[in-house]
Amino acid sequence: MKLIKQSGLIIFLAGLTFFIATIFTGSFSLKQAELDTFIKEKGYKSEIIKEELSKAIVTQENLNIFQFSSRVINAYETSNNHYDALIAKYDSEKNWDAKGKQFQYKISGKPHSVSFELAKKSGKGFAADNTGLAWFLTFGLGIIGALMFIVPDVILLGKPGIKNDGIFLSAVTNRGWIGWFTFVFLVTFYILLYFYPDFIVNWVYLVDPISKSLSGNPAGQWFLYGYLYCVVMTVMAVRMYIKYRHNKYQILRTTSVLFFQIVFAFLIPEILVRFEKPWYDFKNAFPLDYDFFFRWNLEELLASGGFGLFILVWGVVLTIVVVPVMVYFFGKRWYCSWVCGCGGLAETLGDPYRQNSSKTLLSWRVERIVIHTVLIFVLVMTGFALYTFFTQESQVLGIKTQTIQDIYGFLIGAIFAGVIGTGFYPIFGNRVWCRFGCPLAAYLGFVQRFKSRFRITTNGGQCISCGNCSTYCEQGIDVRAYAQKGENIIRSSCVGCGICSAVCPRGVLKLENGPEEGRINPTEILLGNDVDLMDLMNKK
Amino acid sequence: MKHIVIIGNGISGVTTARHIRKNSDHKITIVSAETKYFFSRTALMYVYMGHMKFEHTQPYENWFWKKNRIELKEGLVSKVHTDKKELEFSDASTLSFDQLIIATGSKPNKFGWPGQDLEGTLGMYHKQDLEKLEKFAPDNKACKRAVIVGGGLIGIELAEMLRSRKIPVTFLVREDSFWNGVLPAQESEMINNHIKEHHIDLRLSTNLKEIKSDENGRVKSIIIEETGEEIPCNIVGLTAGVTPNIDFLKESGIELSRGVKVNRFLETNIKDVFAIGDCAEQHEAIGQRRNIEAVWYTGRMMGETLAQTICGNKTAYKPGHWFNSAKFLDIEYQTYGWVFSERGKQENEAYFQWQHPTDHKCITISFDKNTHQFLGINTFGIRMRHEIFDKWLTENQSIEHVLEYLADANFDPEFFKLHEAEILAKFNTENNTNIQPKKKSWKRIFSLN
Numbered sequence: 003m004k005l006i007k008q009s010g011l012i013i014f015l016a017g018l019t020f021f022i023a024t025i026f027t028g029s030f031s032l033k034q035a036e037l038d039t040f041i042k043e044k045g046y047k048s049e050i051i052k053e054e055l056s057k058a059i060v061t062q063e064n065l066n067i068f069q070f071s072s073r074v075i076n077a078y079e080t081s082n083n084h085y086d087a088l089i090a091k092y093d094s095e096k097n098w099d100a101k102g103k104q105f106q107y108k109i110s111g112k113p114h115s116v117s118f119e120l121a122k123k124s125g126k127g128f129a130a131d132n133t134g135l136a137w138f139l140t141f142g143l144g145i146i147g148a149l150m151f152i153v154p155d156v157i158l159l160g161k162p163g164i165k166n167d168g169i170f171l172s173a174v175t176n177r178g179w180i181g182w183f184t185f186v187f188l189v190t191f192y193i194l195l196y197f198y199p200d201f202i203v204n205w206v207y208l209v210d211p212i213s214k215s216l217s218g219n220p221a222g223q224w225f226l227y228g229y230l231y232c233v234v235m236t237v238m239a240v241r242m243y244i245k246y247r248h249n250k251y252q253i254l255r256t257t258s259v260l261f262f263q264i265v266f267a268f269l270i271p272e273i274l275v276r277f278e279k280p281w282y283d284f285k286n287a288f289p290l291d292y293d294f295f296f297r298w299n300l301e302e303l304l305a306s307g308g309f310g311l312f313i314l315v316w317g318v319v320l321t322i323v324v325v326p327v328m329v330y331f332f333g334k335r336w337y338c339s340w341v342c343g344c345g346g347l348a349e350t351l352g353d354p355y356r357q358n359s360s361k362t363l364l365s366w367r368v369e370r371i372v373i374h375t376v377l378i379f380v381l382v383m384t385g386f387a388l389y390t391f392f393t394q395e396s397q398v399l400g401i402k403t404q405t406i407q408d409i410y411g412f413l414i415g416a417i418f419a420g421v422i423g424t425g426f427y428p429i430f431g432n433r434v435w436c437r438f439g440c441p442l443a444a445y446l447g448f449v450q451r452f453k454s455r456f457r458i459t460t461n462g463g464q465c466i467s468c469g470n471c472s473t474y475c476e477q478g479i480d481v482r483a484y485a486q487k488g489e490n491i492i493r494s495s496c497v498g499c500g501i502c503s504a505v506c507p508r509g510v511l512k513l514e515n516g517p518e519e520g521r522i523n524p525t526e527i528l529l530g531n532d533v534d535l536m537d538l539m540n541k542k
Numbered sequence: 543m544k545h546i547v548i549i550g551n552g553i554s555g556v557t558t559a560r561h562i563r564k565n566s567d568h569k570i571t572i573v574s575a576e577t578k579y580f581f582s583r584t585a586l587m588y589v590y591m592g593h594m595k596f597e598h599t600q601p602y603e604n605w606f607w608k609k610n611r612i613e614l615k616e617g618l619v620s621k622v623h624t625d626k627k628e629l630e631f632s633d634a635s636t637l638s639f640d641q642l643i644i645a646t647g648s649k650p651n652k653f654g655w656p657g658q659d660l661e662g663t664l665g666m667y668h669k670q671d672l673e674k675l676e677k678f679a680p681d682n683k684a685c686k687r688a689v690i691v692g693g694g695l696i697g698i699e700l701a702e703m704l705r706s707r708k709i710p711v712t713f714l715v716r717e718d719s720f721w722n723g724v725l726p727a728q729e730s731e732m733i734n735n736h737i738k739e740h741h742i743d744l745r746l747s748t749n750l751k752e753i754k755s756d757e758n759g760r761v762k763s764i765i766i767e768e769t770g771e772e773i774p775c776n777i778v779g780l781t782a783g784v785t786p787n788i789d790f791l792k793e794s795g796i797e798l799s800r801g802v803k804v805n806r807f808l809e810t811n812i813k814d815v816f817a818i819g820d821c822a823e824q825h826e827a828i829g830q831r832r833n834i835e836a837v838w839y840t841g842r843m844m845g846e847t848l849a850q851t852i853c854g855n856k857t858a859y860k861p862g863h864w865f866n867s868a869k870f871l872d873i874e875y876q877t878y879g880w881v882f883s884e885r886g887k888q889e890n891e892a893y894f895q896w897q898h899p900t901d902h903k904c905i906t907i908s909f910d911k912n913t914h915q916f917l918g919i920n921t922f923g924i925r926m927r928h929e930i931f932d933k934w935l936t937e938n939q940s941i942e943h944v945l946e947y948l949a950d951a952n953f954d955p956e957f958f959k960l961h962e963a964e965i966l967a968k969f970n971t972e973n974n975t976n977i978q979p980k981k982k983s984w985k986r987i988f989s990l991n
Contacts (some may be wrong), residue, residue, distance in 0.1 A: 161739060163872030167706040168592035176595075248872075250957040362603060461953055462928025464867050464876070466838045467553070467586035473598045482601055503955050505593075507869040508875060509925035512953050517984045 004155040010150025017143030024140060024204045026431070027340035028127030029064035036123060048107040051081035056470050059120065066123060071200045074117040082108055110342040111488045117200040118223065129204040132392035139209045145237060152241045152356065162248035164505050168355075174428075175354050181428040188200045196416040200222040228268050231347065238350035245353075251500045251513075255339055259346035280306050282313050285341050288321045289380040290442035292415065293389045296407060325442075326449045332515055333456025334446035335498020342442075344435055347424065348476065349499060352432020356476035356501065359431025365478055369438050378413060378445040383410050414439065433476045437495060448496030456498065456516040458491035460484060485510050488525045545569040546852060547629065547639035549619050550873050553838055554819030555645035556580045557845025558852070559612050565853040571637065573629070573940045575618035577669050579604060583647075584838060585947040587699045588674050596669075622794040624812045641852060644791070644802055644810075644817040645845075648784035649838050651692075651991045655780075657753030662761030663778045666700045675703070678777045680711045685776040689713075689764050692782030695718050695868050698733075700779045701742050702871050711741045712773055714741040714766070716782075726883055728895050729922055733870050735784055736902055753778050784836050787819035790961070799823055801834045806847045806858040816851075818844035828861060830880055863935040864918070865928060873902045878920025878931035881908040884960050891917060894941060894972070896965045897927060898923070905965065907943040924961065925953035930987060942977055949982040 034038075037060055054077030059070060073203045085107045092101035109116070129136045159165045173180040194202050206226045213221035213229075221229075239260045242489055246252035246424045266285045275281050280302050288294045294317050303310035338345045383406045390396060397403060423435025436443050449497040450456060458481070465488070471481035477495045481502045491511075503511040545781040546562060548555040551574040559570050572580075581762050585599040607614050615637065622642065629637045649928035650656045650665025664674045679685035688704045693715030701711045717723060720737065737744045749767035756762040763774040797811040798801040802822030808816045819841035824833045841862055850857035867876040882888060894913035897904035903923030909916050915955040916939050919931065930951040934944055944951075948962045966979050984990065 032750060094633060098945060146647045161872050162737075166588075166591070166593040170589075170595050171592040174859060249955065250959070251955045254957055459953075461925070462865070462932065463839055463842075464865065464928055465599045466584040467582040468588065469594060469601065470588065471580060473594050486601060507874065508867045509874050509953060512925070515957075519990055520988050521765070 003157050007149050007154045010145070010152075010154075011146045013143050013152060014147025017140055017145075017147055018198050018344065020533060021140040021205070024129050024208070025202060026066065028067065028125050028130055028204055030124045030126075030225070031061045031125045032059050032120065032122050040120060040123065046109060048081045048085065048109060048380075050059075050084050050107075050116045051077055051109060054080050055120075055461055057326075059124070061476070062115070063080055066381060067203060070121055070124075071114065071117045071198075072118055072129060072342070075113045075228050077108060078113045080492060083358055099480060099495040110500050111536065112127045114198050114200050118203055120204065121200050122220065122222075125203060125207060126436035127204075128384055129207040133211055140205075140208060141233060145233065148237045149240065152237070152244065155241075155244045158246075159244065161477065164507075165245065165522040166470075169293065169354075169357060171387040173375045175357065177358060177429060179392075181355075184428045188427065189421055192425050193415075194225060194422040195227055196420055215268070217277065225272070227446070228272075231343070232264050232268050235260055235346055235350045242353060249500075249504050252504060255500065256349065259342070259349055262341045263343050263346045280313065283343075284313075284316065284320075284498060287325055287442055288339070289377065289445065290342070290386070291317070292345070292380050292383070292410060292439060292441070293407075295391070297387065297391050297403075300391055325446065328452075329449040329456075330448050333454055333496070333498050333513075334380055334443070334450045334494075335456065335496075335513070337437060337446060338443060338497035339499045342361065344419070344423070344440065345433075345497065348432040348436060349429075352427045352476070355432045357431070357473050358429060359437070359474050359476055359478040360434065361475070361476070361478050361480045364410070366480075369478070372438045373440070373447075376418075377441040378440055379410060379414070380441040382436045383407060429475055431478065433497070436497060437477050443495070443497070450496070451494035453518075454492075455518055456492075456500065457514060457521050458484075458496065459514045459516070460488050460490060461508075461510040461512070463488060464486070464508045468507060470505040470507065471511060474501050474505045481511065488523075490521060490523050492522060543568055544640040545571065546641050546643065547637060548572045548643040548645055549629070550574060550647055550819070550821075551577070551580045551614070552583060552647050552841065553885045554647070554841035554845045555643065557842045558645065558818065558849050560610070561846055561849030562852050562967060563612060564611050565849065565855075569613075569638075570911075571613040571615055571620060573615045573637070577612055577623035578616050578704050579607070581669070583667070586669065588668070590672060590675055590703045598988055608688065608739070615920070619790055622775065622796065622815075624790060624795050627814070632915070633989055639814075641814045642687070642816070642850065643852075643947065644815070644823050645841075646790075647841075648788045650696075650819040651783045651785055652780060653782065655691075655752060657752055657761070658779075660753055660755050660761050660879070661759055662776060663753060663780055665780050665784075666696050666703075671821060676775070679704060679707070679709055681707055685709050687712065687775040688774055688777045688779060689750075689775045689780040691764075692780065693717055693825075694783060695721075696784075697779065698737065698782035698870055700781055701737070702740070703744060705740055707970060710743070711739075712745060714739065714745050714748045716747070716749055718747045720744070720746070723873055723885055724883055726881065726893060726895070726920070728897060728904055729875075729920060730883070732902060732904060732922065733873065734871055736871055737760065737774060738862065739823050741829060745883055745926045748890060786819065786834065788821050790889070791840075807851055807856060808844060808859055816848055818848050828859075831861070831864065839865065844894055853967070863932055865931075873922050874925065875920070875922050877918065877920045877927065878915070878926065879908070879935050879956055881906050881918040881920045894945075894969055896961075896968050898961065903961065907941055907944065914940045914942065916941045919944070927951045927953045927987070933989075941969075945979075946977050946987065947980050949979060951989050952982070 023109040034056065058073035058077050082115060084348045085104045089101055089104045150525050169175045170513055172178065175181065206221050206223060209221045209226050209229045213225045214218060239256050242256045257369055261287050271281045271283050293299055302312045321406060325337065339349065386398050386403040386406050389398050418439040419435050421438060426434045467482055468487045471485060475481050476499060479493050481494060498513055500513050503513060545646050546568050548559055551572045555572055559572055562570055579600050580600040580602065582601060582610055585594065588594045589596050589599060618632040620632045623630060627639055648667065662678050664671045679688060680725055687710045689820050690700050691713045691714045696714065701713050704711050719730040720733045734744060751765040751767040753761055754763045761776060763772050764778060765772050767916065782871065788802055791798060791802065795812060796815060801809055801821050803819035803825060804810055804817050804822045805825055808818050808822060810817055820836040822844065825836065827833050840861060844859055847857050847859045863879055865878045869875065882891060890910045890912060891908050892926050894907045894909065901923060905924065906920045908918045916934055945966050950966065952960060962979050966977055970976060
């Protein structure tokens with residue numbers, strides 16, 4: 003068993019090494035005809051970009067992706083700088099007519115995205131030409147190795163039951179060197195994914211056939227991410243099944259998040275595209291789906307007829323009816339721990355790191371300020387977006403809606419949700435995003451705190467203050483502080499993962515949807531003392 | 543403003559301090575030689591097992607004490623001068639008090655075994671025991687085998703700890719079945735099997751004769767009383783119960799027996815000196831309880847009670863219905879009311895028992911064979927709701943009532959398999975009754991109208 007586990011680790015690391023090495027393979031250059039087609043498709047009017055790109059990437063040289071990218075970006079900048087200079091010149095001459103004409107020549111879009119599109123059309127080599135084999139050496143070995151590492155735990159972990167042995171003695175799970183290495187890897191991955199997609203174009207080739215079979219289109223960076231997300235969640239869900247095999251709540255919950263990720267976040271949107279419908283994830287509620295009310299999305303939905311209208315209505319109903327009603331009956335866990343994709347990754351890939359979340363009072367204070375700030379930010383932005391949509395103006399009170407959207411997209415959508423949210427798993431625990439950043443979690447939390455049947459019930463006076471519950475709370479709630487007082491936990495941040503209940507050695511905690519009456523029960527004296535004393539304290 | 547000094551920063555002492563602070567402005571000092579900050583002793587095992595770090599066992603952040611004006615003094619009290627109202631420390635410094643609370647807890651029993659103080663012997667009670675364990679048994683290379691002497695809760699926890707680092711364990715238990723002085727045979731037998739399933743070498747009806755030393759004064763092996771067998775080992779865990787930690791009080795004039803003698807108000811024979819927790823001994827037992835109860839919950843309750851007295855609301859210690867819980871490796875155990883083992887069974891006591899055919903789950907309900915009054919329940923592998931059993935015990939409900947409404951009492955996580963129907967079916971068959979299970983009702987659980 004141990005041997006299988008160790009071989010699994012070696013195979014996984016081999017897969018990971020191939021995966022990383024794939025970035026550096028292949029050569030990139032275009033033929034003139036290919037470039038002409040691209041420019042025509044894009045509708046670039048600038049002569050300079052055409053000329054510069056021809057010089058740079060229509061070549062016999064074997065450019066690697068980094069050379070290719072830098073040449074494309076050079077051409078992009080040369081062209082845009084040229085027209086910027088003209089704009090400045092006409093501006094100083096007050097030649098408004100000529101100035102206005104220059105804008106059409108400017109190239110929009112992020113330079114690395116332009117470079118990605120060109121690279122995707124021009125790659126040759128290992129990944130692009132042997133997709134099947136390359137997929138096997140990267141994804142295939144990764145999956146096989148990981149499963150060989152995980153599955154022997156059925157036997158190695160011994161009898162079913164909570165097995166957190168050695169978690170704080172391991173360099174993986176206790177912020178040791180492996181934890182820090184994982185952190186660097188994840189952060190780098192997200193930075194590449196969000197800001198330098200062209201550098202990982204070789205990875206995108208690996209999933210091209212899968213994308214084509216689903217949506218009929220070649221894969222883009224977000225398809226790669228969606229596919230990787232599902233693969234990682236599935237493999238790590240196997241780990242959850244084994245670790246918590248004595249606990250039906252955990253098994254059902256894991257199955258549920260896995261189902262919603264694969265079917266709702268991955269398959270349905272891709273299949274919609276095949277039927278020429280808008281890409282849409284039906285479980286992704288606003289304000290987590292922060293661009294739902296952006297002009298481009300509304301226009302796309304309205305342009306796609308009855309189905310688009312259906313999505314529009316569903317999106318609104320989901321947010322203002324389904325979400326609060328479900329939270330009333332089941333707490334925010336129905337979403338955060340049973341449905342949400344971010345929660346799904348946190349509960350599978352992130353489970354080994356849950357104990358690293360900070361439980362200090364200070365972090366709770368920071369958390370409340372930050373998460374509610376994000377909620378306000380998203381609501382203000384959405385107000386701007388809707389105002390702009392209906393009035394057709396581009397700014398509100400002198401602030402451009404586009405600017406607000408760009409800031410949110412960069413700071414919250416990319417840096418917070420991606421780079422920090424997932425990249426920091428090994429250091430700050432697995433729900434950094436859900437805890438500090440998610441505006442939907444803040445919204446669900448309000449409902450859970452003030453109007454819900456959900457609570458974690460604590461069992462009379464049985465708590466021994468051991469601290470397992472607090473240690474393993476991914477949301478950084480000091481569960482023990484309530485349990486040792488015999489007080490129900492109704493905190494707005496609780497996502498109902500149920501691990502506190504699972505790790506409690508005394509059976510003190512139970513997630514419950516009970517009557518609202520008596521749900522909030524501050525207690526001074528615990529059960530076990532005589533009745534007079536309790537009465538006395540309650541009268542005070 | 544009085545100066546209240548508390549010796550001992552365990553659950554009893556700290557609970558007292560917290561409640562005194564809630565209700566008064568008195569100056570409070572907690573004295574401890576073990577650690578500066580309060581930690582949960584019951585969680586020490588999880589530190590060695592790597593489930594937690596030591597700081598996770600501390601229920602309050604370090605700023606808590608200053609903010610609540612509870613002074614912490616590190617020091618070992620060597621004498622108590624009740625006449626001068628003064629403590630003397632091992633470094634000869636002194637501290638005066640207006641009222642003194644002794645909450646020094648317990649220390650592991652040693653029964654005079656030869657070699658019991660060798661290097662490599664340890665209890666599993668203090669933080670220092672944990673440090674010893676890290677020193678002598680960091681892994682299965684440094685520690686080829688461990689022997690544990692004494693078959694109680696701490697013994698099985700120590701066995702679990704060592705097994706988490708793959709150290710072979712021989713577990714010597716004096717009784718012919720694990721903890722059968724407390725547990726009915728059905729439960730005790732199930733735990734025996736579960737211990738063996740964890741590859742622990744369980745030796746029942748076995749006593750320690752002596753611990754042998756190597757040339758450096760370290761544990762080398764142990765000899766078994768009954769067979770004379772020698773078992774080589776690197777550490778010996780002495781976990782045969784605990785005794786009150788009160789040696790330093792011998793010349794203080796405070797009345798002592800096994801523990802510090804206290805009345806129902808937790809007062810000693812000396813005015814303004816109180817004792818609570820593991821080290822307190824009641825003059826007369828309360829109900830069926832023992833005079834000394836080394837249990838987390840009773841320590842906490844005594845602390846809550848004494849704080850009332852100190853703050854001017856003189857209150858007797860009147861613990862409610864007995865309850866307790868533990869975990870035997872993977873099996874959770876809870877008990878409410880009184881279930882005595884066959885050995886200690888009361889005149890009027892009868893059992894109803896149910897056991898799951900394959901899983902490690904079972905219950906024993908004890909009831910009065912004449913009146914059918916429910917007396918207590920042991921559950922293994924099933925969680926139960928404390929409030930409900932507390933209520934049923936207060937109301938003197940019958941065993942039939944308990945079984946009929948058992949669904950109200952279940953506290954297992956959602957979607958867990960429920961066994962009320964099987965349990966009830968067994969009772970009906972055995973007693974020729976036809977009780978129908980009632981569906982769980984929130985109204986009843988929370989006594990709502």
